[in-house]
Amino acid sequence: MAGATLFLPFLPMLPTQILLNNILYDISEVPIPLDKVDTIIIRPRGNPLKSHANPVLTLEPLFIQRANARPRPARPLI
Known part of the structure; x- marks a missing residue:
């Protein structure tokens, strides 16, 4: 926002x-x-990219x- 004042x-x-x-x-991000994260989520699950x-x-x-592919020509509306 401060940079926009230049233009x-x-x-x-x-x-x-x-x-x-x-x-x-900032208050909303505190x-x-x-x-607190559950212990189930903390443990790694392995590599999900294989699936x-x-x-x-x-x-x-x-x-x-x-x-x-080549684009198809547009059809007329009427």
């Missing part, structure tokens, strides 16, 4: 509005580091072929 002929927000906005956002590799490798050629 705009008006102030998008007053300095007090910017400070109030920042303090309200509980995040204080959150995604097969569909990606099989569907990727279809998407590449579709992306390289």
Whole structure:
């Protein structure tokens, strides 16, 4: 917001509005580091990418072929 004042002929927000906005956002973010995480979530589950590799490798050629296809001409609306 402060950088926008260099390019705009008006102030998008007053300095007090910017400070109030920042303090309200900061207050809303305080509980995040204080959150207690369950022990089930803390333990690693392994590599989830193995289950995604097969569909990606099989569907990727279809998407590449579709992306390289020539576009169809537009049909008239009437």
